[in-house]
Amino acid sequence: MTNAADLPAWAALPTALLLLLGAGLALTGSLGLLRLGSFYERIHAPTLGTTMGISCVLLASMLFFSVLQTRLVLHELLIAVLMVVTTPVTLMLLARAALYRDRSEGCDEVPPPPPPLPSSPDLPGGSPQTQVSTKVFERT
Amino acid sequence: MRRWLPFPLLTVALLVLWLLLTGSLTPGTIILGSILAIGAARALLTLTPPKTRLRRPRAAFRLALVVLAEIVRSNWAVARIILLPATRQRKSGFVRIPLDMRAPYGLAALACIITATPGTLWVEYDSADNTMLLHVLDLIDEEEWVRIIKDRYEKRLVEIFE
Numbered sequence: 288m289t290n291a292a293d294l295p296a297w298a299a300l301p302t303a304l305l306l307l308l309g310a311g312l313a314l315t316g317s318l319g320l321l322r323l324g325s326f327y328e329r330i331h332a333p334t335l336g337t338t339m340g341i342s343c344v345l346l347a348s349m350l351f352f353s354v355l356q357t358r359l360v361l362h363e364l365l366i367a368v369l370m371v372v373t374t375p376v377t378l379m380l381l382a383r384a385a386l387y388r389d390r391s392e393g394c395d396e397v398p399p400p401p402p403p404l405p406s407s408p409d410l411p412g413g414s415p416q417t418q419v420s421t422k423v424f425e426r427t
Numbered sequence: 428m429r430r431w432l433p434f435p436l437l438t439v440a441l442l443v444l445w446l447l448l449t450g451s452l453t454p455g456t457i458i459l460g461s462i463l464a465i466g467a468a469r470a471l472l473t474l475t476p477p478k479t480r481l482r483r484p485r486a487a488f489r490l491a492l493v494v495l496a497e498i499v500r501s502n503w504a505v506a507r508i509i510l511l512p513a514t515r516q517r518k519s520g521f522v523r524i525p526l527d528m529r530a531p532y533g534l535a536a537l538a539c540i541i542t543a544t545p546g547t548l549w550v551e552y553d554s555a556d557n558t559m560l561l562h563v564l565d566l567i568d569e570e571e572w573v574r575i576i577k578d579r580y581e582k583r584l585v586e587i588f589e
Contacts, residue, residue: 312502312506315506315509315510316509318509318510319505319508319509322509323509323564325519327519327548327550327562328519328564330548330562331505331545331546331547331548331562331564332505332509334505334542334543334544334545334546335502335505335506335509335545337543338498338502338543338544338545339498339499339502360450361447362447362448362450364447365444365447365448371539371543372539374542374543375538375539375541375542375543375549378542378548379538379542379548379549379550382548382549382550382562383550383551386550386551386560397521398521398523398560400553401523401553401555401556401558
Protein backbone atom coordinates (compact mmCIF):
# COMPACT_ATOMS: atom_id res chain seq x y z
CA MET A 288 0.00 0.00 0.00
CA THR A 289 1.06 3.58 -0.54
CA ASN A 290 1.94 5.71 2.39
CA ALA A 291 0.34 9.15 2.41
CA ALA A 292 2.93 10.53 4.84
CA ASP A 293 5.63 10.13 2.17
CA LEU A 294 3.95 12.69 -0.04
CA PRO A 295 6.04 15.89 -0.35
CA ALA A 296 4.37 19.11 0.74
CA TRP A 297 4.27 20.67 -2.76
CA ALA A 298 2.05 17.80 -3.90
CA ALA A 299 0.13 17.30 -0.66
CA LEU A 300 -1.25 20.84 -0.64
CA PRO A 301 -2.89 20.84 -4.11
CA THR A 302 -4.10 17.27 -3.52
CA ALA A 303 -5.83 18.30 -0.30
CA LEU A 304 -7.29 21.45 -1.88
CA LEU A 305 -8.62 19.56 -4.90
CA LEU A 306 -10.12 16.86 -2.68
CA LEU A 307 -11.81 19.44 -0.47
CA LEU A 308 -13.14 21.37 -3.45
CA GLY A 309 -14.48 18.21 -5.09
CA ALA A 310 -16.08 16.99 -1.89
CA GLY A 311 -17.54 20.44 -1.28
CA LEU A 312 -19.11 20.51 -4.74
CA ALA A 313 -20.59 17.05 -4.26
CA LEU A 314 -21.99 18.16 -0.90
CA THR A 315 -23.43 21.30 -2.48
CA GLY A 316 -25.13 19.15 -5.10
CA SER A 317 -26.66 16.98 -2.40
CA LEU A 318 -27.80 20.07 -0.50
CA GLY A 319 -29.44 21.24 -3.70
CA LEU A 320 -31.59 18.10 -3.65
CA LEU A 321 -32.93 19.34 -0.34
CA ARG A 322 -33.22 23.03 -1.12
CA LEU A 323 -34.59 23.24 -4.63
CA GLY A 324 -38.33 23.20 -5.15
CA SER A 325 -39.61 21.10 -8.04
CA PHE A 326 -38.42 17.84 -9.54
CA TYR A 327 -37.07 19.56 -12.65
CA GLU A 328 -35.05 21.95 -10.49
CA ARG A 329 -33.70 19.20 -8.26
CA ILE A 330 -32.44 17.20 -11.21
CA HIS A 331 -29.89 19.95 -11.90
CA ALA A 332 -28.24 19.62 -8.51
CA PRO A 333 -26.39 16.28 -8.80
CA THR A 334 -24.61 17.47 -11.95
CA LEU A 335 -22.33 19.51 -9.69
CA GLY A 336 -20.94 16.31 -8.22
CA THR A 337 -20.77 14.48 -11.54
CA THR A 338 -18.89 17.20 -13.42
CA MET A 339 -16.52 19.41 -11.50
CA GLY A 340 -16.84 17.52 -8.24
CA ILE A 341 -15.64 14.25 -9.69
CA SER A 342 -13.03 16.05 -11.84
CA CYS A 343 -11.42 17.60 -8.77
CA VAL A 344 -11.36 14.29 -6.89
CA LEU A 345 -9.90 12.50 -9.92
CA LEU A 346 -7.24 15.18 -10.42
CA ALA A 347 -6.31 14.83 -6.77
CA SER A 348 -6.09 11.06 -7.17
CA MET A 349 -3.93 11.34 -10.30
CA LEU A 350 -1.58 13.78 -8.61
CA PHE A 351 -1.36 11.73 -5.42
CA PHE A 352 -0.59 8.38 -7.03
CA SER A 353 1.60 9.83 -9.80
CA VAL A 354 3.87 11.49 -7.24
CA LEU A 355 3.93 8.55 -4.83
CA GLN A 356 4.59 5.91 -7.47
CA THR A 357 6.88 8.25 -9.51
CA ARG A 358 5.11 7.31 -12.74
CA LEU A 359 2.14 8.76 -14.58
CA VAL A 360 -1.12 7.29 -13.26
CA LEU A 361 -3.82 8.08 -15.79
CA HIS A 362 -6.57 5.50 -15.48
CA GLU A 363 -8.71 8.05 -13.60
CA LEU A 364 -9.30 9.63 -17.00
CA LEU A 365 -11.45 6.62 -17.84
CA ILE A 366 -13.73 7.32 -14.89
CA ALA A 367 -14.16 10.89 -16.11
CA VAL A 368 -14.95 9.83 -19.68
CA LEU A 369 -17.41 7.12 -18.64
CA MET A 370 -19.06 9.52 -16.17
CA VAL A 371 -19.53 12.18 -18.87
CA VAL A 372 -21.07 9.65 -21.23
CA THR A 373 -23.37 7.86 -18.78
CA THR A 374 -24.80 10.42 -16.31
CA PRO A 375 -26.62 12.54 -18.91
CA VAL A 376 -28.42 9.40 -20.08
CA THR A 377 -29.70 8.72 -16.56
CA LEU A 378 -30.75 12.32 -16.02
CA MET A 379 -32.54 12.48 -19.37
CA LEU A 380 -34.38 9.24 -18.61
CA LEU A 381 -35.53 10.62 -15.25
CA ALA A 382 -36.59 13.96 -16.75
CA ARG A 383 -38.50 12.33 -19.59
CA ALA A 384 -40.26 9.95 -17.22
CA ALA A 385 -41.30 12.91 -15.05
CA LEU A 386 -42.46 14.86 -18.09
CA TYR A 387 -44.49 11.93 -19.35
CA ARG A 388 -46.18 11.49 -15.97
CA ASP A 389 -46.90 15.20 -15.58
CA ARG A 390 -48.38 15.43 -19.06
CA SER A 391 -50.59 12.40 -18.64
CA GLU A 392 -51.81 13.81 -15.34
CA GLY A 393 -52.61 17.08 -17.10
CA CYS A 394 -50.22 19.18 -14.98
CA ASP A 395 -50.12 22.86 -15.97
CA GLU A 396 -46.48 23.44 -15.15
CA VAL A 397 -45.03 21.44 -18.02
CA PRO A 398 -45.27 22.54 -21.66
CA PRO A 399 -47.59 20.51 -23.92
CA PRO A 400 -46.08 18.27 -26.59
CA PRO A 401 -45.30 20.15 -29.81
CA PRO A 402 -48.31 20.50 -32.12
CA PRO A 403 -48.45 18.02 -35.00
CA LEU A 404 -47.07 19.24 -38.31
CA PRO A 405 -49.48 20.69 -40.88
CA SER A 406 -48.61 17.80 -43.19
CA SER A 407 -50.22 15.33 -40.79
CA PRO A 408 -53.50 16.96 -39.72
CA ASP A 409 -55.16 13.61 -39.01
CA LEU A 410 -54.24 13.77 -35.31
CA PRO A 411 -57.47 14.61 -33.52
CA GLY A 412 -57.42 17.36 -30.91
CA GLY A 413 -58.97 15.21 -28.21
CA SER A 414 -57.90 15.29 -24.62
CA PRO A 415 -54.25 15.93 -23.79
CA GLN A 416 -53.93 12.36 -22.57
CA THR A 417 -54.77 10.72 -25.91
CA GLN A 418 -52.46 13.17 -27.66
CA VAL A 419 -49.56 12.21 -25.45
CA SER A 420 -50.06 8.52 -25.97
CA THR A 421 -50.34 8.82 -29.76
CA LYS A 422 -47.12 10.81 -29.75
CA VAL A 423 -45.26 8.16 -27.80
CA PHE A 424 -46.70 5.38 -29.90
CA GLU A 425 -45.48 7.10 -33.07
CA ARG A 426 -41.95 7.29 -31.80
CA THR A 427 -41.46 3.63 -30.98
CA MET B 428 -8.84 -3.80 -44.57
CA ARG B 429 -12.37 -2.51 -44.15
CA ARG B 430 -13.55 -5.98 -43.32
CA TRP B 431 -11.03 -6.51 -40.58
CA LEU B 432 -10.97 -2.97 -39.24
CA PRO B 433 -14.45 -1.54 -39.70
CA PHE B 434 -14.06 1.22 -37.10
CA PRO B 435 -10.38 2.21 -36.88
CA LEU B 436 -10.94 5.12 -34.43
CA LEU B 437 -13.07 3.02 -32.11
CA THR B 438 -10.55 0.19 -32.24
CA VAL B 439 -7.72 2.52 -31.21
CA ALA B 440 -9.88 4.02 -28.46
CA LEU B 441 -10.70 0.56 -27.09
CA LEU B 442 -7.02 -0.40 -27.14
CA VAL B 443 -6.12 2.78 -25.24
CA LEU B 444 -8.91 2.01 -22.77
CA TRP B 445 -7.49 -1.48 -22.24
CA LEU B 446 -3.95 -0.20 -21.76
CA LEU B 447 -5.11 2.43 -19.27
CA LEU B 448 -7.15 -0.15 -17.36
CA THR B 449 -4.29 -2.62 -17.08
CA GLY B 450 -1.80 0.19 -16.48
CA SER B 451 1.07 -1.47 -18.34
CA LEU B 452 2.69 -1.32 -21.77
CA THR B 453 4.14 -4.82 -22.04
CA PRO B 454 3.84 -6.62 -25.40
CA GLY B 455 1.45 -9.11 -23.84
CA THR B 456 -1.14 -6.50 -22.84
CA ILE B 457 -0.82 -4.72 -26.19
CA ILE B 458 -1.46 -7.94 -28.12
CA LEU B 459 -4.36 -9.00 -25.90
CA GLY B 460 -5.81 -5.47 -26.02
CA SER B 461 -5.55 -5.37 -29.82
CA ILE B 462 -7.33 -8.70 -30.16
CA LEU B 463 -10.13 -7.55 -27.85
CA ALA B 464 -10.44 -4.15 -29.57
CA ILE B 465 -10.60 -5.63 -33.07
CA GLY B 466 -13.10 -8.24 -31.90
CA ALA B 467 -15.31 -5.64 -30.21
CA ALA B 468 -15.25 -3.36 -33.26
CA ARG B 469 -16.27 -6.28 -35.49
CA ALA B 470 -19.06 -7.15 -33.05
CA LEU B 471 -20.33 -3.58 -33.36
CA LEU B 472 -20.58 -4.08 -37.12
CA THR B 473 -23.53 -6.44 -36.59
CA LEU B 474 -25.45 -3.58 -34.96
CA THR B 475 -25.02 -1.51 -38.17
CA PRO B 476 -24.71 1.89 -36.48
CA PRO B 477 -25.32 4.92 -38.72
CA LYS B 478 -22.13 5.94 -40.49
CA THR B 479 -20.28 9.03 -39.44
CA ARG B 480 -16.88 10.56 -39.72
CA LEU B 481 -15.11 12.98 -37.40
CA ARG B 482 -14.52 15.66 -40.00
CA ARG B 483 -12.76 18.34 -38.04
CA PRO B 484 -10.73 17.06 -35.10
CA ARG B 485 -9.55 20.60 -34.37
CA ALA B 486 -13.10 21.91 -34.25
CA ALA B 487 -13.95 19.05 -31.86
CA PHE B 488 -11.03 20.03 -29.65
CA ARG B 489 -12.13 23.68 -29.61
CA LEU B 490 -15.67 22.60 -28.74
CA ALA B 491 -14.31 20.49 -25.87
CA LEU B 492 -12.53 23.56 -24.48
CA VAL B 493 -15.68 25.67 -24.78
CA VAL B 494 -17.72 22.98 -22.99
CA LEU B 495 -15.11 22.65 -20.25
CA ALA B 496 -15.10 26.40 -19.60
CA GLU B 497 -18.89 26.46 -19.61
CA ILE B 498 -19.09 23.55 -17.15
CA VAL B 499 -16.73 25.30 -14.71
CA ARG B 500 -18.66 28.57 -15.01
CA SER B 501 -22.08 27.00 -14.52
CA ASN B 502 -20.85 24.84 -11.62
CA TRP B 503 -20.05 28.07 -9.86
CA ALA B 504 -23.40 29.63 -10.83
CA VAL B 505 -25.47 26.65 -9.65
CA ALA B 506 -23.46 26.31 -6.42
CA ARG B 507 -24.27 29.97 -5.70
CA ILE B 508 -27.96 29.41 -6.35
CA ILE B 509 -27.99 26.45 -3.93
CA LEU B 510 -25.81 27.87 -1.16
CA LEU B 511 -26.61 31.56 -1.05
CA PRO B 512 -29.99 32.83 0.11
CA ALA B 513 -32.07 34.02 -2.81
CA THR B 514 -31.45 37.70 -3.45
CA ARG B 515 -33.98 37.95 -6.26
CA GLN B 516 -36.92 35.98 -7.52
CA ARG B 517 -35.38 33.08 -9.45
CA LYS B 518 -37.51 31.35 -12.01
CA SER B 519 -36.82 28.03 -13.69
CA GLY B 520 -38.63 26.96 -16.80
CA PHE B 521 -38.78 25.23 -20.14
CA VAL B 522 -37.63 26.64 -23.47
CA ARG B 523 -38.42 25.02 -26.80
CA ILE B 524 -35.50 25.41 -29.16
CA PRO B 525 -35.73 24.89 -32.92
CA LEU B 526 -32.72 23.01 -34.28
CA ASP B 527 -31.21 22.88 -37.76
CA MET B 528 -28.99 19.89 -37.13
CA ARG B 529 -30.29 16.43 -38.07
CA ALA B 530 -27.15 14.33 -37.70
CA PRO B 531 -27.91 11.69 -35.02
CA TYR B 532 -24.43 11.77 -33.48
CA GLY B 533 -24.47 15.55 -33.38
CA LEU B 534 -27.81 15.51 -31.56
CA ALA B 535 -26.52 12.90 -29.12
CA ALA B 536 -23.43 15.01 -28.44
CA LEU B 537 -25.59 18.11 -27.95
CA ALA B 538 -27.83 16.23 -25.51
CA CYS B 539 -24.84 15.06 -23.48
CA ILE B 540 -23.23 18.52 -23.46
CA ILE B 541 -26.41 20.29 -22.36
CA THR B 542 -27.28 17.76 -19.67
CA ALA B 543 -23.72 17.51 -18.35
CA THR B 544 -23.65 21.28 -17.88
CA PRO B 545 -25.19 22.14 -14.50
CA GLY B 546 -28.22 24.38 -14.78
CA THR B 547 -29.43 23.14 -18.16
CA LEU B 548 -31.17 19.88 -18.99
CA TRP B 549 -32.17 18.33 -22.30
CA VAL B 550 -35.69 17.07 -21.67
CA GLU B 551 -37.19 16.06 -24.97
CA TYR B 552 -36.49 15.91 -28.69
CA ASP B 553 -39.18 15.95 -31.31
CA SER B 554 -37.95 14.51 -34.58
CA ALA B 555 -41.08 15.57 -36.49
CA ASP B 556 -40.43 19.31 -36.29
CA ASN B 557 -36.79 19.03 -35.11
CA THR B 558 -37.15 20.94 -31.86
CA MET B 559 -35.80 20.20 -28.43
CA LEU B 560 -37.15 21.06 -25.01
CA LEU B 561 -34.62 22.59 -22.65
CA HIS B 562 -35.09 23.05 -18.93
CA VAL B 563 -33.13 25.94 -17.41
CA LEU B 564 -32.63 26.34 -13.67
CA ASP B 565 -32.18 30.11 -13.79
CA LEU B 566 -34.28 31.32 -16.68
CA ILE B 567 -34.06 35.02 -17.36
CA ASP B 568 -34.42 35.44 -21.11
CA GLU B 569 -35.77 32.66 -23.33
CA GLU B 570 -34.49 34.23 -26.54
CA GLU B 571 -31.01 34.34 -25.13
CA TRP B 572 -31.01 30.58 -24.47
CA VAL B 573 -32.07 29.87 -28.04
CA ARG B 574 -29.15 32.01 -29.19
CA ILE B 575 -26.69 30.37 -26.77
CA ILE B 576 -27.56 26.82 -27.81
CA LYS B 577 -27.50 27.61 -31.51
CA ASP B 578 -24.38 29.78 -31.61
CA ARG B 579 -22.23 28.17 -28.97
CA TYR B 580 -22.93 24.50 -29.58
CA GLU B 581 -25.06 23.72 -32.61
CA LYS B 582 -22.94 25.66 -35.10
CA ARG B 583 -19.79 23.86 -34.01
CA LEU B 584 -21.47 20.44 -33.93
CA VAL B 585 -22.82 20.94 -37.45
CA GLU B 586 -19.27 21.75 -38.51
CA ILE B 587 -18.02 18.52 -36.94
CA PHE B 588 -20.74 16.01 -37.77
CA GLU B 589 -22.46 17.18 -40.98
